[in-house]
Amino acid sequence: MTNDQSQNSSQSHKRHQDSPDDRTKQIFSDLHLNIDHIKKTLGNSSDIVTRDFRAGKNGEIKLAIIYTEGLTDSASIQDFILDTLMVEMRNSAFDGKVLNNFEWFQQIKSRTLPVGAIMEITDFQKLFHHLLSGDTMLLMDGSPTAIALSSRDWADRGVQEPSSQTVVRGPKDGFTETLRTNTALIRRRIKNPNLWLETKQIGEKTQTDVAIMYLKGVANDKTITELQSRLNRINVDAILESGYIEEFIQDEVYTPFPTVYNTERPDAVAAAILEGRIAILVDGTPFILVVPALMVHFLQSSEDYYQRADIATLIRLLRYLSFFLALFTPSLYVAVSTFHQEMLPTPLLISLASQREGVPFPAFVEAVLMELVFEILREAGVRMPRAIGSSISIVGALVIGQAAVEAGFVSATMVIIVSLTAICSFVFPSNSMAIAFRMLRFLFMILAATFGLYGIILGLIVMVLHLNSLRSFGLPYLAPNAPFILQDQKDNIIRMPHWALLKRPRLINKKDTVRGDASSPKPPE
Structure with a gap:
């Protein structure tokens, strides 16, 4: 082998060792090595706060917390994480037992931290995702595992009246840019255990949270599978608004007519889910997507169902x-x-x-x-x-x-x-x-x-x-007009009274098609 070949092989081997996939796969056991790697990867960003300290009765445990300032609740970190680990653990000897690092880690996770959501993490990819999403990361010296502590709290707009779809009579609340607020607005209206929520991250750089909500047993399983397949095929570096998702999942590209419905009204999304349709929520935007979307849906308003027939x-x-x-x-x-x-x-x-x-x-x-x-x-x-x-x-x-x-x-x-x-x-x-x-x-x-x-x-x-x-x-797209479906004409151009709308749209839902009992009370004749 020549000197040039040996040098090229050595450089290739060095690049292979320094590749991000190899260097960031598993969390190290050394605490300071983990902290240095996190700081280096994030470019020593000033909003990444690191606090290393000792815990235990004699200070025998080396711990560190890392969080992103502005995305976390500083008060909860101080009161429920730092105060618990630095003060209350000092007064607790865990029944006088001598514990190793693994046992200390499990005790801290199961008996010490008064935090709602806790998740064990073993690789840096998930660590960075939770860290940059607002969670607090707890690292322990001698343990190749980190704990993600729920502490998300960022400034949001709050629930306000929708600006694009106003009504005279009806709810005045609208979706916001926060995903959890939007899911709560829907669950507030549909208190059913069959309302399922699936969340995934889309966007190589942004890692945007995208969730789908549907009523299990009412939504068509084939439509759910098809939507999941289309979302999984999205391979892009950024998702900044639901419009990105809409263009990736729509059936027809070369048409001026929209085939994916969007709204910022929670009552409209709840009504669509109850019909058997699926809602797509994207973190960072108040506009929620609903599929399938037929032409009649774009010509109907939520207020149509709050007025008399x-x-x-x-x-x-x-x-x-x-x-x-x-x-x-x-x-x-x-x-x-x-x-x-x-x-x-x-x-x-x-x-x-x-x-x-x-x-x-x-x-x-x-x-x-x-x-x-x-x-x-x-x-x-x-x-x-x-x-x-x-x-x-x-x-x-x-x-x-x-x-x-x-x-x-x-x-x-x-x-x-x-x-x-x-x-x-x-x-x-x-x-x-x-x-x-x-x-x-x-x-x-x-x-x-x-x-x-x-x-x-x-x-x-x-x-x-x-x-x-x-x-x-x-x-x-033209259903229930083409093909013509007689039973769906009750809620098409005309709107029959609610006591007459006892069937869900036939094409959208094929399993649980009944909204209510035919013996429901009707107005006296």
Whole structure:
């Protein structure tokens, strides 16, 4: 072997010895070696606090605690960990027995520490995960095992009213950025031992906690297995919001329609779980994902179930009317005013023609310009400071619309059309579905300007065929309309009284399909 080959082999052997997988696999028995390794791995970060001390009646035990400042409860560390180990253990001789390191470790774990959650850890990978999650690590000299003590306590926003999905009647609490707070909000509503929670870490760098909640015996086992499989296949370095998870698990990528439902309302998630669907909670975001998600779910609001059935049905009918107006109003105006003037009554046609007399642009260009301006104003209102955002967007729309009409760039009818379309788009309970229709609106305007009403009908046929081809975790996206399920029509466009909704959706749940007894009391006739 040449000198160069020997040198390369030596360097390769050294790199193999210093690789992170080998150096961080098992915890060392030497306390100071463990502390040095933790500090070196974390770059001597100033928020990592290390406290080494002696315990026992004669101070014969060398211990150390390590925690991350800002993620832990300093008071509980002082009162329940340090005070117990340094003061109370000094007065306890454990029945006068002489114990070795292993026995001391077990005594501390089982008889000494008044801490709720305790976990033994033998490798550095789990140690770093618990340490950086807010737990306090207890290390003992001579023991290759560490103890993770539950002491998590970080600043959170607290439970507040949801900002994206408001209701007039109904609960006012909303999810927060803390995973445990969110799971508690759901368990508060469903006090059932079959409500199962499974948690895993996704993200090589962030190690984000991702949990799924479902009602065992109600949720479809195939859907649970499929969701677990899709989550296990995610291999990415960071998960910072539930939107990351949504894009990885959705059935269809190339579609404007959402196939994963998101909400920040605990009552909506609890109702979905009771139907047999599965909730996906991601630490660090108040938006919870729900699967499977059908199109009807995006057009329903939690408040539909808190009002009387007749009121909820009327509101849903208005919502579906707004659905068609938001999608087709600009394109219908462009098609009729450009190709099908004979469809309009003569007085209305003369009025529209007189308004457009000085407008230099065709109806299509006029509609596109106004829609683009309104979308820009809406985005500006969202991004600007909340105190002035809404007023700026409203004033901007009024000023620009009035000035454009007076300058002769657009007609007054077009301002009405765009305003009506914008108002109808705000009726959607789900923002993700509203965005989909805002995108399709421009496509239908192009078809209307090219082929007139024939283009709109062609686009509608293609859209329905596309919707019919979509699946959400194997379920048809247009169910219960396509395929048509008669029993599920009680909670579709109309909403029957609660005493009539005794069956869960048939496609979502195939085991425990009964919500209640058919002999439940009904209103007197």
